[in-house]
Amino acid sequence: MGKTLDFIDEALGDLDEGTSMLFITDSFTLEYTLTLIGFVALNFIRQGGGCIGVFTSLPFSLLFGDIKNRFSEEPLPLVEGSLKEGRIYYLDIVSDVDLQESLGGFDGVVRVTNDSDRILYEIDRSRERIKKAFPDIPIMVLYSNLSSSIIDFGSATVLKMFRRLTVKTKQRGDIILGLVNRDLHDSRVINTLIHFSDFVLELSSEERGGVKQPYIQVLKSPISEPKLAKIQRKHAYIITASAFQRIPAKASFFDKFKRSILLLEGGEVSVNNVEYLITPLNTYILLFKELENHLGQNEYRKLITKFVRTVGLRTVRFFKSEYGLDGDELLKEAVNYFLIRGWGRIIKMEGSLNSGRLKLYLLSALARNYGKSNHPVCVLGEGLFSGILEGVTGDNWTCREKKCMAMGYELCEFEAKVEK
């Protein structure tokens, strides 16, 4: 029928008619989950689907601002157009009879008094209207969020309501997506909601030492073993204005490294007989800013890239001789060796070593903490990547940072190519 997001498609298979989906969140990850369902719904609408959104906490007057802040202005014409043509319906829950505001000429916006029967009735009515105008398109009912409705009507009423919705969804061949915040409810309520759903995704946070880490995990899927075991792994993720991307969880690698850190008698911090310095990132930022001010941008860049290039080369040689790695694996290990120590992480790579061209996308800790800049600041990354690439392939590579988070971009983007 349609696609949602790559990683959900992988875990769900085809978005079959009659699928009921539940996204479970906790309080810390609620806003991430709202963004995720936004991506899913927008992709569904982009592919020509119809949508009925039940929004318990977002009045229509705030919808466009919310989309703009959460994503960008890009989806606005799509949403406006679909609301006007009646392909999507926005059920705006109101607490009382305060209905005098203008709806701005959007036929798809319906004010609904906050009553469970009324909400179900309006969902049915909106569906009929969509089907009348667009008989062949699939329809997604998006309920955001079930927890606020439980505050309003109690859990028994909402469970019955969700059950009715999922049964109707199956009968009619629609799709339903509900969101619930697990922190507010007894496990029985959450388990009942899971029981009604075909596909369940959980966004949760883990707290250690007061630090919260968001993760995502598939809890239930129509896909059977053994593939299911693979997709049910816990993943980290990043959200940008244009993408919700799942990335491998790496904290356990760092934890392993951390466990081996020792403080020796002489004040050395040592890991496997190598001495380390654990210093605030800001120490480097202060140093780099001073050098750039003093030397000028070009000289500063030359100095740092030259130095870090040799560091990259040395590291690759070590990995080659010690572990016998080569090619892509060597590249991956050498890059990770540096980044896992606080410099950031690679989100994706495009191109290949063989083609002599690579694009690297980096979430740079240095750029995020540098302050605003009108030019790229990750000189260190440029030197490091060119050194590592040279070590891996034996060719001379140049690497330039084209976009930088310090300039306001979502990610730092490096272009590397073999020097002819």
Added chain:
Amino acid sequence: MKVRSTGIEFVDQTLGTLYDGLPMMFSADSATTYDAQRLGNLIALNILERGGACILIHENLPFSLALEGQLHFTTPEKRLALQKAVGEGRLYYLDVVLEDTTNKESEHSDCVKPVENDLNRIMYEILNAKSQIKKDFSDVPVLILQANISSLAVDFDPGSILRMIRKLILRVKRSGDLFLGILNRELHERKVVYSLTHLADYVLEFGIDVFSGKKQPYVSVTRVPFPNSVKRYYGKSAYEITGDDFYTLPSLPSSFEELKENLFYIELGDVIAYDTNYVITGMRTFVHLLMEIEEKLGKGEYTRIIKRVGSSVGSQIARSLSCRFQTSDEELFKSAVDYLSITGWGKFRVLEGNIKSGRIRVECLSVLAANYGESDYPVCVLEGGILQGILEELTSEHWTCEETKCIAKGDKKCRFELKLKK
């Protein structure tokens, strides 16, 4: 007219824009409820100073006491702003009292109202106050500050309170106003606390941590409205509240075990401890970098620049420590020196002297010097700068630092002579 910031840097950085229809919630424990209320009051006052309007609902603080300073505004400017806003009808103070208020008149002005402790009555008076404000100031945003939601828990069941707050927040969203609620989470069941915070788009948590037997209040951002548009904080930050400001400072660990225990990898690629980003670099690599820089700049320029970097680093260390531990400068200096000893710089100790005498001698087994190779001059410029920066931050006076012995020169230990500059 729009008010787009709270005037509190920490809140503005973690919240982004103060957008129309924003509901906020501060969840505190019993020890930090006052702090959360003080921050809430500061935000309200800043909004009033910027021309906005406010409805303050206080369950435990009659207006007469609020004016006497119990709203914690210690600066005359803030009190003046409060009185001016009342005078202009931009501030309504709903003084929730336990008795019947049918025939009760306010002693202050029409903007200060005694309100009977009844949820429907409170809701009615909030809406009434808002329509009064909107009559004269139709285009200003109105902040509804419910300063002590938890006091209601004694008189009403949690379901009623939740429904009232939900209704209020829905109205705020619809009308494009602002809401800020403050609750003491220790008075409610966990589920109720989560339900209240679930209703808000921006949530701060206040609490107390204990480090080495000392209590340390912290603030942590537990929800932001649009996670990809602001800097996300994952951990807890120490904070200070003054009469007219609220700010956070990064904390520093006081032992190697504490550093190791609190050092975490965040999946976005950060290594952090107490909200400070750290990097872990091979000491040899770091020393080679310094040597490259020295070769490029020449000894004189290198010393000047690296000392300045060190001084900034030292100053930050001192600021972080003085925020965390309210103790004497001598103690703080010792803690700062200890901090260097747990992060890989080497083993530092104060050999003799003190701040009071204006002369201090510090000795260390510098790992940097040991990795430097042989030299005919002292090489620990960065550490010297750090020590100097710590002292200058603590005393607000100029100090000099000279490295008189250095391992790189063949001495057994490095030695720094720090003197107050006359």
